[in-house]
Amino acid sequence: MVEKNLDFRSDTVTLPSPEMREAAYKAAVGDDVYGDDPTVNELEATACEVFGKEAALFVTSGTMGNAVAVLAHTQRGDEIILDEKSHIYVNEVGGLAVMGQLMARTIPGEKGYMKPEQIEAAIRRENIHYPPTSLLCLENTQNMHGGIALTPQQMKSNYDVAKEHGLGVHLDGARVFNASVALNIDVKELAQYTDTIQICLSKGLAAPVGSLVVGPEDVMKRARKYRKMLGGGMRQAGIIAAPGLIALTKMVDRLADDHKNAKILAEGVSKLGIKVMNDVQTNMVYVDFSSIGWTAEDWNKACSDLGWKSRGYGTGTRLVTHYGIEEEDIRDFLEGIAKKI
Ligand SMILES: Cc1ncc(COP(=O)(O)O)c(C=O)c1O
Incomplete structure (x- = not known):
């Protein structure tokens, strides 16, 4: 487990x-x-x-x-x-x-x-x-x-x-x-x-x-x-x-799950109007949330309300997928953020 x-x-x-x-x-x-x-x-x-x-x-x-x-x-x-x-x-x-x-x-x-x-x-x-x-x-x-x-x-x-x-x-x-x-x-x-x-x-x-x-x-x-x-x-x-x-x-092979989850996350936030700043190839998604008019405080509060830790600074942040985050968690996160926009 x-x-x-x-x-x-x-x-x-x-x-x-x-x-x-x-x-x-x-x-x-x-x-x-x-x-x-x-x-x-x-x-x-x-x-x-x-x-x-x-x-x-x-x-x-x-x-x-x-x-x-x-x-x-x-x-x-x-x-x-x-x-x-x-x-x-x-x-x-x-x-x-x-x-x-x-x-x-x-x-x-x-x-x-x-x-x-x-x-x-x-x-x-x-x-x-x-x-x-x-x-x-x-x-x-x-x-x-x-x-x-x-x-x-x-x-x-x-x-x-x-x-x-x-x-x-x-x-x-x-x-x-x-x-x-x-x-x-x-x-x-x-x-x-x-x-x-x-x-x-x-x-x-x-x-x-x-x-x-x-x-x-x-x-x-x-x-x-x-x-x-x-x-x-x-x-x-x-x-x-x-x-x-x-x-x-x-633990090496399972990194593929993190990469898949990062892609799901990138596609999901992008559909919500949040700009993705990088080619998502591995486990990192760099986002710019000023594209939906949010500040770092807005982003951090929204994440915290949904039970997630994220550290927005300036107009964006880096989101990293890893062991302990499953695909269903990413989907729940995206649904939660969609409701807050
Ligand atoms: C690319 C890279 N190199 C080196 C390090 C340093 O590792 P540590 O935090 O274990 O000192 C990090 C840490 O995030 C990193 O991202």
């Missing part, structure tokens, strides 16, 4: 399944800093298999995963290239500057896709005056571009130009399974066009906490050391790795 969770704010609000709670209770544990936690070890080994990478690391959050990966790829004073709307650049508290002393070179990607020519132009050539460019960061799905899934071809075009110039490539794959499910491909097809990936277990996959970083042995060895430096050595972490294992092995 899936616990209802009528909350459109994000897929980070997902609640662990009963099976996850039970697995956490029963998990075999040890000291993970010594490499002794069998459940963490199993989770990391499974991640290597799923993504076709040499090594994996269990971390507390997506932000920590991106941080340790970026630090492991770079040296103080390097420049890194990212989309101007990427989560690492916009929403990770400037960690790349604070912890890595890195310069950020941003590119305005189109629907999350940075063209190879844009990347090529942004890579610094050898010059006594320039900082070296050492890393390209991609994001898939692209959160602030509407949950768009980059295709393997798009990722390859970015990866190839990075490799021509000797750059590392890191993928913020917080929702990389949303991409592989939307594109109906094995996640390895995306994983082959990046060196490292950060994958969130605690978003659509519904684990209570945690992310994974996967990549080549040498980079991941440095990432593990950075995790310890940042206070991420978690000791008996099997308790949280156990739900993570269920997330990784059993």
Whole structure:
């Protein structure tokens, strides 16, 4: 029985399944800093298999995963290239500057896709005056571009130009399974066009906490050391790795339901005159309710009256579908909103 969770704010609000709670209770544990936690070890080994990478690391959050990966790829004073709307650049508290002393070179990607020519132009050539460019960061799905899934071809075009110039490539794959499910491909097809990936277990996959970083042995060895430096050595972490294992092995296919529900939601609100701002490909619907003359307060109150959490700001909001929201809930929501307009 899936616990209802009528909350459109994000897929980070997902609640662990009963099976996850039970697995956490029963998990075999040890000291993970010594490499002794069998459940963490199993989770990391499974991640290597799923993504076709040499090594994996269990971390507390997506932000920590991106941080340790970026630090492991770079040296103080390097420049890194990212989309101007990427989560690492916009929403990770400037960690790349604070912890890595890195310069950020941003590119305005189109629907999350940075063209190879844009990347090529942004890579610094050898010059006594320039900082070296050492890393390209991609994001898939692209959160602030509407949950768009980059295709393997798009990722390859970015990866190839990075490799021509000797750059590392890191993928913020917080929702990389949303991409592989939307594109109906094995996640390895995306994983082959990046060196490292950060994958969130605690978003659509519904684990209570945690992310994974996967990549080549040498980079991941440095990432593990950075995790310890940042206070991420978690000791008996099997308790949280156990739900993570269920997330990784059993919760991926159901993301297709979230994508279907997002499309139903987008079509439904659109019929009511509420403008949909993005191509709905995965689990995100960006709406502008000023098209029906509503303010954020009107929207938030209407949702709250109907028993939903949503956070309108300005003239719109992002609605995210996830575990805990069923198709019938979306239909009830649409009926409720229709009555309030
Ligand atoms: C694309 C993307 N990357 C990284 C993160 C960071 O994850 P966490 O909240 O676990 O730090 C998020 C969180 O929403 C995200 O959307």
